[in-house]
Amino acid sequence: MGKLLVVDDQKNMRATLLMMLKGGGHVVDEASDGSTAIDLASKGAFDVVLTDLRLGTVTGIDVLRAIKEVQPATEVIVMTAYGTIESAVEAMRLGAFDYIQKPFSEQEISLKIERAIERRQLHGQVSLLASEFREKYKFENIIGRSMPIRDVLSRIVRIAPTDATVLITGESGTGKEMVAKAIHANSKRSDRPFVPVNCAAITETLLESELFGHARGSFTGAVSARRGLFEEADGGTFFFDEIAETPISFQAKLLRVIQEGEVRRIGENRTTKVDVRIIAATNQDLALAISEKRFRQDLYYRLNVARFLLPPLRERREDVPLLAQFFLDKYNKKMQRQSRPADGVMEALMRYDFPGNVRELENMVEQAVALSGGGIISVDDILPVAQSSSSLPPPRSLQASVDEAERQAILAALRECDGNRERAADILQISPTTLWRKMTRLHIAYETKH
Numbered sequence: 533m534g535k536l537l538v539v540d541d542q543k544n545m546r547a548t549l550l551m552m553l554k555g556g557g558h559v560v561d562e563a564s565d566g567s568t569a570i571d572l573a574s575k576g577a578f579d580v581v582l583t584d585l586r587l588g589t590v591t592g593i594d595v596l597r598a599i600k601e602v603q604p605a606t607e608v609i610v611m612t613a614y615g616t617i618e619s620a621v622e623a624m625r626l627g628a629f630d631y632i633q634k635p636f637s638e639q640e641i642s643l644k645i646e647r648a649i650e651r652r653q654l655h656g657q658v659s660l661l662a663s664e665f666r667e668k669y670k671f672e673n674i675i676g677r678s679m680p681i682r683d684v685l686s687r688i689v690r691i692a693p694t695d696a697t698v699l700i701t702g703e704s705g706t707g708k709e710m711v712a713k714a715i716h717a718n719s720k721r722s723d724r725p726f727v728p729v730n731c732a733a734i735t736e737t738l739l740e741s742e743l744f745g746h747a748r749g750s751f752t753g754a755v756s757a758r759r760g761l762f763e764e765a766d767g768g769t770f771f772f773d774e775i776a777e778t779p780i781s782f783q784a785k786l787l788r789v790i791q792e793g794e795v796r797r798i799g800e801n802r803t804t805k806v807d808v809r810i811i812a813a814t815n816q817d818l819a820l821a822i823s824e825k826r827f828r829q830d831l832y833y834r835l836n837v838a839r840f841l842l843p844p845l846r847e848r849r850e851d852v853p854l855l856a857q858f859f860l861d862k863y864n865k866k867m868q869r870q871s872r873p874a875d876g877v878m879e880a881l882m883r884y885d886f887p888g889n890v891r892e893l894e895n896m897v898e899q900a901v902a903l904s905g906g907g908i909i910s911v912d913d914i915l916p917v918a919q920s921s922s923s924l925p926p927p928r929s930l931q932a933s934v935d936e937a938e939r940q941a942i943l944a945a946l947r948e949c950d951g952n953r954e955r956a957a958d959i960l961q962i963s964p965t966t967l968w969r970k971m972t973r974l975h976i977a978y979e980t981k982h
Contacts, residue, residue, distance in 0.1 A: 533557040534579030534649040539569040539595060540611070541587050549582065552638050553645070566590025570598040577603050580629075580648045582641075584611045585619050593623060600627045607648035611636075624907075627870055647875065651857075674710055675858045676851035680843040684711065691838045692718035697790065699835045700813040702842030703975045705889030708813035709773060711840055716769040721809060724768030727761050732777040739782060740798060747799035762795045765808045775812040775835070776821050783828045790834050810835070815975060819953070820968035845886040845893065853878045855890060859897035860909075871904040873914075880911045939974050942967070946976075 536558050538549045546562050553560045561578070563569035566587045573581065573595075581599055585592035596608050607629040612620045620631035629648045632641060674685065691698065692715045700708045709728060716726045734742060745760030762770065772778075778786070789795055790810055794803040812835045821827035845852065856878065864871055886892050900914040941960060949955035957967040970976075 533559070534645070534652065535559045535561075535577070536645070537561045537563065537569060537572060537578045537581045537583075539563045539566065539581065539583035539587065539592070541565060541584065545584075549641075552641070556642060558645075566592070566595045569595045573599045573606070574602050578606050579652045580645055581606055581608045582611065582645070583608065585623065586613065593619065593626065596623055596626055596628055605652060607652050609644055609648060625870060629872070651872075674707065674714055675855050676848060677854060678848035678851045680848050681851060684840060684842065687838075687840065688714050688718060691715065693720060694838075695719075695809055697809070697835055697837040698811040698840065699838070700811065700840045700842065701818075702813075702815065702840075703844050703889055704815050705891035706842040706844060707890050708815075708842060709771065711842065712769070712771045712811045712813065715811060716771075716809075719769065719809065721768050725765050726769050726771065727765040728771040728773060729761065730773045732774040736779050736782055739778070740785070744785070744795045745797040747797055757797070760795060760797065762789065762806045762808060763804060766806050768808060770808045770810055772810070772812040774814055776814040776816040776818060776827055780826070780828060783831050787828065787831045787834060790831075817968060817972045817976070820972050823965070823968060845889045849882050852881050852886075852893070855893055856881055856897055859894045860901065863898045863901040867901055869901055869905070871901045871907065871909050874908045874910050877909060877911050877914060880915055884915060935974060938970060939976060942970060942974070942976055 533556075536553055538546055538553070538560060539562075540546045540549070541564055543564070546564065550560050550562055561572060563572055566583075567590050569581070569583065570590070572578075578599075581595070583592045583595045587595070592610050596610065599606055599608055608623075608627070610620055610623045610628050610631045611634055612631055613634050620628075620633075623631060629651065630644050632644055674681070676682075688711065698712070698715060700711055702708055712728070713726060716722060729739075729743065731739065741758075741760070743760050743762055745758050745763060748757045772786075789806070792803075793807065794805050796803045818827055818832050818836075822829050822832060845855075856873075860871065860873070863869075881893070888895070896914050900909045903913055942956070945956040945959040946953070948959065953967055954964050957964045960967065962970075
C-alpha cells in the first residue's frame, strides 16, 4: 500500500479514483489543479502521483517536472484522453513511470499503481543504503539486504578500523575489490593511498619491479631509479588481487615485506621501511593450492588473519532486484536516459544463475540501457533468448547438469560438518584430495562460521 496523490480537474473522476484507491487500502490525497498538486508535493512525499495531462494553465507535464524536481523518487503516472498519446510519450521522456489512456478499468489502474509502488520501494531501499548507511561507512557499490551481505557489511565495520591483514575469497565478479575499498575507506588509513595490483596480469619479473622498485641499470631498460608501488602506498593500503597467481619465489619475498615491513629495490642492497596494510583476494581454494605446492603455507597464515567469503549472486537472489535497480539508475544517469524494465524482467533476472556474478549483472544492465534508447527494457533485451524463453530453468549440457549436482552435494556436505573438508569427504565417499580438486574446478569457496 502507498501514499498517493490524484490530480484531475474533473470532480467525478477524482471521486471515482479516490473511492477505488482508498478501497484498495491506499492513503490518497487529491488536487483539482496543477498548482495545488505542486504545492502538496512540496510539503510532503508521495509514493505515486496520478495526474491528468490536461489541467488548464498548469498542465500535467508541469506537475511532472515540478514533482521530479522536489521529490525525484516519487513515481508519476499520467492519464491521457484519446488523441493525447504524443503528450504521454513526452511525459515518459521526462521521467513519468507510465501512462494510462481513459477510459480505463479498475484492474488496469490498480496494476500500474502496484508496479509504481514496487519501484518506489526499491528506490527507497537503495536510497537508504546510499544515504544513511553509506554516508556513515563510505560504502559505495556494495548493495544488498540478504543475510550474507549484511554479515559482510557488519564485519567490514568491525575489522576496518584495525590494521589486521585481510584475505577475501569468492568467485570472480562477486565484488572482492569493492570490499577491499570499503575496508580502506573505513580505516585510519583512509586519507592515504589505496593501491590495487592484479597479480594475474603481470609477469614475475615485472611484478617485482613494479612492487619493490629498482636501481638504475639493474636490468635492461632500467635507465633510471624508480620507487616501487609499496613505497608509493606507504601509510595506506595495498590490495593484491588474485594473490594465488603469484609464483612461489615471489611469495617468499612478499612474506618478508609483511613480516619485516621493509622492501629492497632490485639492484640495491639497502632496505626501505614501509607501513602498509595488506588486503589480498583470490577466487581459488588456497588449501588446495598449498597441497599442490603452488602457494606457501606460511604466507597463507600471514594473510588469513581476517577472512571474508563473498557469496555468488545465485546464492543471494533476493539482492538481484536491488542491484539491477542500482545499476539501472547509474547508467540512466550516465547515458542521460529514462530506461525502465518491462513487466517480468526482474522475475527473469531472479531465475538466472549469473555465472559472472555481480559484474555480469552490471554489464547486462549497461548494455540493455544502451540498446533501449531510453525506452522499455524487455526480457529479451537484458537476457539471452534461451534464458528468457520460458519460466523454466534454461537448458543445460549434460556436463553442466552434473557439475551443478556435484556443487549442491558438496555444499550440503560442507554445511553439515561446518566446513571440515575431511568429514565432508567421508560423507561424499571420496578422498579429501578429490574433494579439493572438485571444489577448485567448481569454484567453491567455503569457510566455517565462528
